Amino acid sequence: MSTTTHRTPAHQMPQSPGRRPIVPTRVRKSPPKNGPHAWYRWRRVHGRAPLWLLPTLLITAVVQAWNMAGSPQRIDDEGTYVAQAWAITNLGELAHYTYWYDHPPLGWIQIAGYAQLTGAFDRWDTSVMAGREAMLVAAVISTALLWLLARKTGLGRGMATLAALLFALSPLAIQFHRTVYLDNIATAWLLGALILAMSRKHQLAEFVGAAVMFGIAVLTKETYLLALPLLAWVMFHSAYPATRRYTLAVASTMLVLVGSGYILFAAVKGELLPGDNRVSLFDGIAFQLSSRVSSGSITDPDSLINRTLAMWWQLDPVFITTGIVSTLAGLFIKRLRPYAVLVVGLVLFMFRPGSYLPVPYVIMLIPFAALCIAGVTSWILAHLRRGNSAGKRVSAMTGIAGLIIAVVIAVPLWTTQLRGMLLANLDASTVQAQDWITSNVPLTDRLIVDDAMWVDLVKAGFARDNVIWYYKLDTDSDVMDASPNGWQDSDYIVTTDSMRTFPDQFPQIAQALNNSEIVASFGEGFQQVDVRRIFPEGLAAREEATAERAERLSSVGIELVTNPSLTFEGETVSLLEAGQIDARILAAIGQRASLNALTIASFPVVHGESGTMRRQVLFSASDGVALAPGSPAADDLQRWLESLNGFFAVSSVTQTQDGVLATFSTVQPTNLLPSR
């Protein structure tokens, strides 16, 4: 038994301390703790770990980073978290709208910290991608931690690597790990907490660390509180009985303290309990627990829960099936049991009646399912080689057959999915829609948008109040006050899949959709993003006016076609006669025709627009001379076009190989034409 003292060799005892002041100096003989000695010992014990871990992390990073801006298409939630992170560093506030305790803020505080430290917001044109970069970091950390956890659970290096690679490479995992979900950050903290909870060396400090990390996980994403029984189980199991009383008491108190920090924060802000005209923590929790719309019944094929499950299933049926089977098997393997119980518990929790199933719920399941798959694989391999009973050998045989089938099915499925994730640019439509808006919508206009583009539009120069996250128009009193007429106070609404999914939930948005028409549309299917012009006077009145205008434009167009100094090529004549050409173009052509004979080659459609109304004109020749770029005729025409002002002003004139292209703004002034 060792003792509490610093050791001193007996021969160095004081020889004659009686004779003062002779007191011998004492020499330490123990080897220094640091230095080459410790390094060699570390290398001997852990030297092979990096050989497995580093390539795994490299693969994780490369696969996740490759095309992470292209797939999947960014969604509203991502935009919200990134906008909230952006608000912290750029507005000094916890959210871009009033923070209302919907989630604890620690998740996007971490994203904000990452972005601030690395300058991520400056690095990307699309702000959400700064958040995805933070997710990349979180995923790499989580992969490393899962590897360590697998090792602590007793798996060999190879099997730990299998768990880590499943976690990193399953298409289901990649899709969700790339998406800016707070769950991805919480996963890293949870895994860290579990590793510390399994510590044996400095248990008090490490349990405290585990409790704090778990607290951070929960304050990052509140659903991670569901893992508390797992952590408690692991911690209790590894706690030494002699010190357990203290280690567990201190650790649980720390966890409570971290959680109380959030409550204290609300209390200090005076937002703990509900009150008139203010947000409160109580309301936020009540909303999450009771007010969330149920995801519907599992028996209803159109219910939200089924759509969510179908989405998961479509991404990786093999991982899900293997994961569930392995988890059930894991219940019978002692060292896997806590994790298997967690997965089973989470899955059962998911199916409770009337539940609200968040789409990213699966993120918490992925690492533990991967761990169970690797653990069961390890068990199978061990019992194939030295199965000590017939029953176990048969189980192992069945298991290996199942695994082989899984691999055979997985290879083509994963290949297809991964190819899509590494190559497809699913976010292009959103980017194009944003580009269309920034180049065609005046900065004074007000837009109702998906949060996915909120930061980008604000950075592009729109006032914060003029970029309205669609969710807020029906829920945030400040936003409602700023738009007393509701949807009628906005000029555009930009729709994405998430906005089209539940229009009925948001009456103002439904109205805006019903009283608007698409002016530009990008992508198709789930990726489709529409920019719609809102008509405050109502769509019916608008359509009437449009029909009337078309008639007038048509009559002017027919007149222009007869003008002898004008030559119209291709389909231009039919477009003019159909009344599809902007009044300002008609005016410009008519005016210019009095100076030169012009050839109009086409009325090109602006990318994204339908072409029912053309606002571009391409002049190919003037007085019979082709308008080559840089030619005097082209310069002269450009100057003349640019000199148009007032309602007739062009928004841009460019000289192309085919001639001079003039573009007018999206909104043509009404009543420029005579009525009949």
Next chain:
Amino acid sequence: MTPSIPATSTNTNLFDAPSGALLTPAPEDPAPQNVAPNRGDPDINSTDTSTVGLLPDWSVGEWLAYGSLMLVAVLLTAIAVTTLWWMLHAWRSRDSLQRTGFAKIPRPAAYSFSLLVPGRHEEEVMGQTLDKLAEQDHPDFEIIAIVGHDDPGTEAVARAAAARHPELIKVVVDDSVPKNKPKALNLALKTARGSVVGVFDAEDDVHPRLLSLVDSRFTETSADVVQGGVQLMNFDTTWWSLRNVLEYYFWFRSRLHFHANAKFIPLGGNTVFIKRTWLDWSNGWDAECLAEDCEVGVRLSSQGATVAVAYSPEVVTREETPGTLKSLFKQRTRWNQGFLQVLGKGEWRKLPSARQRLFARYILAMPFLQAATGLLIPVSIVLILTAKVPVGVALITFLPLGPTIVTLAAEAAGLHEFGKLYGRKVRMRDYVRLVLGTFPYQVFLAAAAVRAVWRQIRGENSWEKTEHTGAHRTDFAPLPGKEPQLVGAGHGSGFAKEPQFSGSAGSGAAS
């Protein structure tokens, strides 16, 4: 800019141009009205996309006020966290807990022991203490009882005990004036023949195997000093005795081991064993110091003497808390003043490393840091409730509450363990007392610290005796009832018998 939806605008018609020309650009028109109804007037430039500064935008006054508030909060938290960590030192890992105990099987005896037992107005307990000491199973030891010449009662009891064990017990009469404990010890040291000198108090309840275990500890660790565990037992007497008992528990069970590792240790007043050679070197104890045990510990530490600490519940020396809150208050004042004296004396400056010196300074000043801690917490709560401070500042001022609550949880765990170890029933009532007593006890400790400073400044350094009733001896027949005699301050008689803590060992330490 392009006008937005001029829904109701009535512009000049392009085609009404007087020239009759087909298309003549119309003159600039007044901006269409009702561009967008009632949308307010969002200021385009209102969005400040520049990064918000890392530092808040405060005035100088605010910086001073908030800054000092936060600084105090952070300092208090740091003190509370270090105290908490030391308090839990023994339980930080399984190995460290194992290191805190005596050996399971002691090694053969290698030293001879002289046990010094000073007693002053202690006739009710001293006889029994001496008899129990005489039961030690060690082969080579002597007991020296020191009594005052003006205290015939105690002397009679001591002589009776010596008559019962003539070969083990000697009685020495101290006729110095005024009397104090270090003088008594120094006097006995002259006649002590053992190679190790141990000190016990007159009311100590000592386990018969202790000496053998201590002897073994000397051999195992080649230490120069061995400090054994002392434990107050009567946690269920009053709310403050509960706290006092826990202080002892955490101090001897855990924190003292940390001090031994850090090579700066304020020794306890009893169950302490020092090699004779070192005592000769130190000239015994400092008779002028109110905390002579702490003082000698500091001097020995500064010369590199090694101290081993051991606490095994079964052989711990059992004691009782002072009889009244008032005497506990005096006792605590005396310790704190003793610490101040040691700090002032500056022996700790001779400690070999800067780290040790810093540590010594921190430990010796601890009662006063704690006094500040205890007093500042209510101040910050009042500030938060009355003054409007920014959310971040308010949150930071709550920081010291964290370690306080963790300390409370650890104390509850300690109380539970104490009950299990010593077979005492801990009731719900005791846990409630523990929680409710936290703040009052903190105030109590702070008051004792303030009083110590006050006395030290005034130059009052008389001994204030702590009296005992034998409440810890529940296993024994009740002692002949006699009201504890209070020996007031300034009497110059009676002396201390308790180990000295730097502040509270654990309980209440963190608030």
